[in-house]
Amino acid sequence: MSxxxxxxxxxxxxxxxxxxxxxxxxxxxxxxxxxxTTGSRQLDYRISTYxxxxxxxxxxxxxQEQVYHVLDGxxxxxxxxxxxxxxxxxxxxxxxxxxxxxxxxxxGDLTFIVVTTPIKDE
Numbered sequence: 691m692s693x694x695x696x697x698x699x700x701x702x703x704x705x706x707x708x709x710x711x712x713x714x715x716x717x718x719x720x721x722x723x724x725x726x727t728t729g730s731r732q733l734d735y736r737i738s739t740y741x742x743x744x745x746x747x748x749x750x751x752x753x754q755e756q757v758y759h760v761l762d763g764x765x766x767x768x769x770x771x772x773x774x775x776x777x778x779x780x781x782x783x784x785x786x787x788x789x790x791x792x793x794x795x796x797x798g799d800l801t802f803i804v805v806t807t808p809i810k811d812e
Contacts, residue, residue: 716744760778769790
């Protein structure tokens with residue numbers, strides 16, 4: 691194994707908030723486990739906080755699987771054209787080929803974990 695592929699412990703405060711492409715209106719994330727932050731090869735683990743009205747545009751992944759775990763707040767998740775309310779303690783699994791988006795339609799911040807594997811959608 692190379693030197694950049696090793697175990698790590700990081701505090702959430704060490705990673706800056708970012709607004710990734712396709713995210714709008716205060717849809718902020720911290721890439722806590724990612725090739726650029728930890729050297730991970732198969733896993734992208736982020737915490738996201740969306741301000742009211744913030745959203746990610748509707749999109750689809752070719753090979754990536756995703757899990758969303760809502761920690762706080764509520765919003766709407768569109769899955770293949772069907773909108774559902776999501777709120778604290780909801781866990782959403784998205785296989786490849788499913789069009790999806792999430793937006794904060796609540797009164798406060800919507801905070802959730804997103805886990806994606808593999809890293810690249812190829």
